[in-house]
Amino acid sequence: MLPAVHRLTTPSDFRTTVRRGVRISRRTMVVHAHLSDVPPTRVGFVVSKSVGNAVVRNRVKRRLRHLARPGVETSPPVSVVVRALPAAASRPAELPGDFASAWSEALERLGVRP
Template identity: 45%
Template sequence: MLAKANRIVRGDDFRRVVRTGRRAGCEFAVVHRAQPEAAAARFGFIVSKRVGNAVVRNRVKRRLSALVRAELGDIETADIVIRALPPAGEADLATLRAGIVPLLVRR
């Protein structure tokens, strides 16, 4: 799990990032990036029921969180929301990493 300082938890923050942020995507996720409201990079995850049942959705969230935690030092300060797409439910960690990490460290 990410540290509390690195998480987006309020619905208003999720809406702000998704509506006003810049967007980049791959086949597994869409990454929304907006100007930060805090001193540290903050992340939120959106995994809908289209991705799979509760077990699959939670697995995807854990994998995304692990990816972010591993790359935290290389990611510039921003508020970032990662919205998982249905193929993310069937992808393994290495495949997710190959698709999503380039979107996170993009400058």
């Protein structure tokens, strides 16, 4: 579980990150990242019904939270929204690689290094 200080919670935070940040697409997810003025790094997850039923969506969210935890602790202050695509449920073996490459590319495009 991510600590509360590392979670995006308000709709305005999600909206700002998605509209003003960079977008990185992978087969299983889309990562939106935006530079934040205030530390720490915060992450939010969007898993729609197109991914699957409630059990599948929660499983995908748990996997994504697990993958985000190391990046949250080491990266500079950014806001990140991870939107899972339907392939995230059917291809769980691809999630770690897709997440790591999207996270590092997002930080590169923002001009920050972990």
